[in-house]
Amino acid sequence: MSTTKTQSGEQQGSHSNYRRSLGTIALTATGLGSIIGSGWLFGAERAAAIAGPAAILAWVIGAAVALTIALTYSELGSMFPKAGGMVRYGQFSHGSLAGYLAAWANWIAIVSVIPGEATASVQYMSSWKFGWTQALYDGKELTGTGVALASVLLIFYFFLNWFAISLFAKTNTAITVFKVVVPVLTASALMLAHFDTDNIKSHGGFTPNGWSAVFTAVAVSGIVWAYNGFQSPLNMAAEARNPGKSLPKAVISSILIALVIYVGLQVAFLMAVPSDKLSTAGGWAGLGYNSPLADLAVAWGLNWLALLLYADAFVSPSGTGMIYAATTSRMIHGVQENGHLPGVFGRVDKKTGVPRPALLLNLVIAFLFLAVFRGWGSLAEIVSVATVISYITGPVAVMSLRRLSPDLKRPVKLRAMPFIAPIAMIFGSLVLYWGRWPLTGKVILIMAVGLPVWAWYEIGKPLASGRKPWAGLLPHLKAGAWMVAYLLVMAAVSYAGGTEFGGKGYLPAGWDIPVVALIGLAFYFWGVRSAWRNPTLVQVEAEMRAAEAADADGAEGDGAAPVPQQRSAAGRTSADA
Numbered sequence: 001m002s003t004t005k006t007q008s009g010e011q012q013g014s015h016s017n018y019r020r021s022l023g024t025i026a027l028t029a030t031g032l033g034s035i036i037g038s039g040w041l042f043g044a045e046r047a048a049a050i051a052g053p054a055a056i057l058a059w060v061i062g063a064a065v066a067l068t069i070a071l072t073y074s075e076l077g078s079m080f081p082k083a084g085g086m087v088r089y090g091q092f093s094h095g096s097l098a099g100y101l102a103a104w105a106n107w108i109a110i111v112s113v114i115p116g117e118a119t120a121s122v123q124y125m126s127s128w129k130f131g132w133t134q135a136l137y138d139g140k141e142l143t144g145t146g147v148a149l150a151s152v153l154l155i156f157y158f159f160l161n162w163f164a165i166s167l168f169a170k171t172n173t174a175i176t177v178f179k180v181v182v183p184v185l186t187a188s189a190l191m192l193a194h195f196d197t198d199n200i201k202s203h204g205g206f207t208p209n210g211w212s213a214v215f216t217a218v219a220v221s222g223i224v225w226a227y228n229g230f231q232s233p234l235n236m237a238a239e240a241r242n243p244g245k246s247l248p249k250a251v252i253s254s255i256l257i258a259l260v261i262y263v264g265l266q267v268a269f270l271m272a273v274p275s276d277k278l279s280t281a282g283g284w285a286g287l288g289y290n291s292p293l294a295d296l297a298v299a300w301g302l303n304w305l306a307l308l309l310y311a312d313a314f315v316s317p318s319g320t321g322m323i324y325a326a327t328t329s330r331m332i333h334g335v336q337e338n339g340h341l342p343g344v345f346g347r348v349d350k351k352t353g354v355p356r357p358a359l360l361l362n363l364v365i366a367f368l369f370l371a372v373f374r375g376w377g378s379l380a381e382i383v384s385v386a387t388v389i390s391y392i393t394g395p396v397a398v399m400s401l402r403r404l405s406p407d408l409k410r411p412v413k414l415r416a417m418p419f420i421a422p423i424a425m426i427f428g429s430l431v432l433y434w435g436r437w438p439l440t441g442k443v444i445l446i447m448a449v450g451l452p453v454w455a456w457y458e459i460g461k462p463l464a465s466g467r468k469p470w471a472g473l474l475p476h477l478k479a480g481a482w483m484v485a486y487l488l489v490m491a492a493v494s495y496a497g498g499t500e501f502g503g504k505g506y507l508p509a510g511w512d513i514p515v516v517a518l519i520g521l522a523f524y525f526w527g528v529r530s531a532w533r534n535p536t537l538v539q540v541e542a543e544m545r546a547a548e549a550a551d552a553d554g555a556e557g558d559g560a561a562p563v564p565q566q567r568s569a570a571g572r573t574s575a576d577a
Contacts, residue, residue, distance in 0.1 A: 031254030034229025038120030097480025117317035124313030141374035332358035400531030429520030
């Protein structure tokens with residue numbers, strides 16, 4: 001059965017072909033470059049359309065959610081510096097079913113960002129004053145010509161990643177500097193050009209659609225889409241020079257820097273919208289800019305800024321698309337190592353350190369998403385909800401592994417994690433609920449679409465080879481039952497929830513939020529108690545002990561004092577016990 005196999009020598013050799021060449025700055029640039037993509041070009045208008053001026057708070061809430069969840073993944077990422085890290089942790093703690101569902105949700109959320117970034121570039125381009133560019137977007141989605149141009153961008157992202165990780169690092173750091181400078185310059189220039197504080201008071205006031213709209217904005221306006229970039233450094237962990245120190249710094253720094261930039265952009269947008277435009281549109285929800293920030297720059301005579309934004313509409317999304325093309329290929333490698341994809345997707349080119357077959361698979365999937373979802377808004381909604389589903393693994397896995405493997409070396413270990421983890425689970429559950437029915441139900445259904453692949457590798461393939469998988473599969477099913485039940489319960493609660501979140505209103509207003517929080521907490525404790533010492537965890541423990549022993553031998557050979565170790569009752573050693 002795939003869950004009990006150890007890696008072949010070929011797979012282990014492929015894993016070692018990654019180049020540990022990324023330092024803290026490069027990893028921070030990877031995280032920040034992922035966060036500042038198309039979200040900053042469209043997020044401010046979309047959040048304002050849903051929540052009005054209170055969209056400012058939506059960005060703060062989104063950052064708090066992302067930071068809390070990121071802290072759980074920082075410990076996991078430093079423990080397991082492997083390619084595609086975030087698709088592996090659930091497998092380590094709970095076995096194949098929970099691990100596969102978490103990996104599937106995470107991969108869907110990330111791979112769909114790639115066509116989303118290409119779509120954003122083309123959508124911004126449609127505001128150019130040329131007939132052929134205006135024919136790229138019909139106001140709701142890309143036209144056939146727009147899809148063709150976006151496809152060219154997908155190929156461009158692909159080739160930037162095809163040759164070498166060193167080329168990726170150099171290109172990405174330079175692009176990220178540009179991506180940070182332009183948003184800061186944009187926010188500053190718009191604030192100086194026009195800063196109308198009456199916009200906050202008129203047209204419904206600070207919360208024209210109520211506080212529920214603020215929470216919905218967090219879930220579906222592109223805020224979760226944007227902050228989800230924090231996981232890119234974790235998925236590149238196999239290429240980090242010093243993952244124990246650089247990963248948490250990169251993850252936390254990228255979120256905090258992005259928060260400042262996004263709040264500045266949101267304030268600038270709110271104050272720069274002409275009051276007559278708001279009146280004509282009937283309020284924030286009626287605004288219909290194709291290129292929001294560039295259109296405002298033109299409205300206030302900042303033509304130089306508009307030209308810069310049109311250029312950056314290619315640079316920012318392209319930089320993010322390039323990063324996600326890289327990180328998703330590492331995720332595919334991680335899924336293959338979990339035992340749920342053919343071995344070819346675990347191959348890493350020896351010369352370049354790039355998993356080329358995985359890169360090709362993601363290119364094909366990106367084309368499929370582009371063909372089906374042609375608008376930035378529709379992609380942002382799906383990515384956001386799928387992202388939240390993938391988030392719930394981190395809080396459960398981090399505390400599960402503290403229980404199962406207390407002696408494993410943890411370069412990052414927060415004393416407050418027993419409190420942070422359940423809070424992160426509650427936050428993730430709330431954002432999933434805020435995503436609104438029926439969107440939550442649709443994305444949860446997408447999670448079920450991936451189950452046949454899992455069933456083939458765990459049931460069909462063993463049966464085809466004459467083996468009976470049922471006895472070995474049962475512990476995986478029991479350990480993953482909490483996650484299946486969680487998705488079903490959350491779909492039911494979303495359906496029955498408050499009308500302000502798209503539900504039927506069976507849960508009275510004011511009661512739905514506490515109910516969802518309690519559900520998240522209950523499934524957190526169930527998930528932690530369900531974890532077990534599955535074969536994948538045993539295997540990775542052996543790999544880590546071997547790596548520590550090799551490091552200790554190397555230190556002794558260099559004349560350095562060996563790291564003091566303590567032996568646990570189970571015979572494991574730990575340098576930080």
